[in-house]
Amino acid sequence: MKPDTALIHHGYVAPQDFQSPQIAVHKASSVFFPHVKAMRERNWLDKTGYTYGLHGTPTTFTLEERLCQLEGAKHALLLPSGLAALAQVNLALLKSGDEILIPDNAYAPLKSLAEAELAHWGITHQYYDPMNPQSLAESIGPQTRLVWLEAPGSVTLEFPDLPALLRICQSHGVLTALDNTWGAGIAFSAFNCLPDDSLDQRGVDISVHALTKYPSGGGDVLMGSITTCRDDLAKRLKLSHMRLGFGVGGNDAELVLRSLPSIGMRYRAQDASCRRVAAWCLQQPAIAQVLHPAVASSPGHAHWRDLCAQGLVEDAPVHSGGAAASLLGLRFHPRFKPSQVDDFCNRLTCFKLGYSWAGPISLAVPYDLKTMRQMADPSLLEGGYVRLSIGWEAADDLTEDLAQALAAFTQEN
Numbered sequence: 001m002k003p004d005t006a007l008i009h010h011g012y013v014a015p016q017d018f019q020s021p022q023i024a025v026h027k028a029s030s031v032f033f034p035h036v037k038a039m040r041e042r043n044w045l046d047k048t049g050y051t052y053g054l055h056g057t058p059t060t061f062t063l064e065e066r067l068c069q070l071e072g073a074k075h076a077l078l079l080p081s082g083l084a085a086l087a088q089v090n091l092a093l094l095k096s097g098d099e100i101l102i103p104d105n106a107y108a109p110l111k112s113l114a115e116a117e118l119a120h121w122g123i124t125h126q127y128y129d130p131m132n133p134q135s136l137a138e139s140i141g142p143q144t145r146l147v148w149l150e151a152p153g154s155v156t157l158e159f160p161d162l163p164a165l166l167r168i169c170q171s172h173g174v175l176t177a178l179d180n181t182w183g184a185g186i187a188f189s190a191f192n193c194l195p196d197d198s199l200d201q202r203g204v205d206i207s208v209h210a211l212t213k214y215p216s217g218g219g220d221v222l223m224g225s226i227t228t229c230r231d232d233l234a235k236r237l238k239l240s241h242m243r244l245g246f247g248v249g250g251n252d253a254e255l256v257l258r259s260l261p262s263i264g265m266r267y268r269a270q271d272a273s274c275r276r277v278a279a280w281c282l283q284q285p286a287i288a289q290v291l292h293p294a295v296a297s298s299p300g301h302a303h304w305r306d307l308c309a310q311g312l313v314e315d316a317p318v319h320s321g322g323a324a325a326s327l328l329g330l331r332f333h334p335r336f337k338p339s340q341v342d343d344f345c346n347r348l349t350c351f352k353l354g355y356s357w358a359g360p361i362s363l364a365v366p367y368d369l370k371t372m373r374q375m376a377d378p379s380l381l382e383g384g385y386v387r388l389s390i391g392w393e394a395a396d397d398l399t400e401d402l403a404q405a406l407a408a409f410t411q412e413n
């Protein structure tokens with residue numbers, strides 16, 4: 001054997017008895033079979049064997065199993081981003097002529113996916129007001145196949161009555177898919193959020209996560225997941241996943257596996273910091289409204305309490321129980337000019353200007369809600385709006401940064 005060939009056919013075998021906290025990173029396109037019979041018989045659909053890197057490796061299968069553990073789900077799929085996971089659910093389950101319903105405050109790229117790509121394929125959509133279950137009930141028609149849910153809504157963080165929305169969908173026999181990135185499997189249980197024991201199914205049909213956020217936690221990975229307890233849906237999703245080639249690489253899967261054991265600690269620590277920042281923001285005269293589900297005056301606070309804080313009643317401006325992701329929205333007084341809100345953002349130093357959330361560094365994004373929302377409470381659209389994502393910095397440093405940036409509102413520009 002020539003050295004070039006010997007290097008490639010080196011007699012490496014994976015170690016059998018090497019136990020350590022993290023699993024090995026397995027990367028492959030090709031996976032070898034001992035003979036043709038094995039090649040023909042191995043079934044990539046049931047996870048009893050490996051066939052090709054795109055269909056799974058020991059590393060990606062382990063991550064899928066752990067995500068099932070986190071959520072109490074039976075099946076999981078990994079995709080290259082959270083948005084890819086949202087797209088995959090639509091592509092796997094819908095056909096031309098079907099209709100989907102999307103909450104008005106949904107993650108905006110899901111709305112543009114529906115408005116552009118899905119519309120091209122003859123799949124229609126309607127928006128519903130997630131804060132008014134009747135709006136959902138009235139929107140469900142004969143062509144409605146799938147209802148998207150988000151708790152709370154992206155950007156403005158209004159918390160819907162999720163059990164009420166689910167009951168409506170179940171009574172119409174319509175599939176439900178929740179973008180569960182905010183809850184992250186920590187704040188509430190997507191597959192077990194209906195209290196009625198007599199129900200066959202006590203939660204959503206499908207849960208989607210942007211693993212990019214809390215599960216990865218480092219602000220350095222893009223990945224998404226789809227989980228379900230239903231065998232029939234899992235099969236349809238997996239087939240579509242295979243046909244579209246939405247697999248993920250081993251290195252990225254390993255990064256999520258490394259962060260996943262600390263997700264509960266990070267979620268709760270960032271939550272505590274975020275609530276301190278929210279309480280401080282409530283005291284600031286330039287800020288007309290603080291949006292965060294644990295803030296008593298925030299839309300849907302009672303629904304959040306029922307689902308995520310076990311119905312505890314607490315007479316405080318910011319509820320201290322339960323769990324919430326570390327996002328908050330600031331609506332500034334309408335008397336301030338948009339340029340002052342921009343100036344506020346530009347003055348921030350500890351907070352960086354950037355998209356995404358749940359990573360180590362606190363982030364700020366200004367939004368023009370008027371261009372994003374059709375059914376919002378009109379008062380929400382008055383004044384500039386900035387969403388903050390709270391990272392791992394000390395809360396005092398963050399409020400100090402906000403305090404110096406608020407000087408933008410005391411100056412004319």
Ligand SMILES: Cc1ncc(COP(=O)(O)O)c(C=O)c1O
Binds near residue numbers: 080179212224356357
């Ligand atoms: C609620 C929500 N869902 C989905 C996504 C998409 O995730 P990704 O950035 O991995 O595509 C995001 C990203 O910001 C998000 O905030």
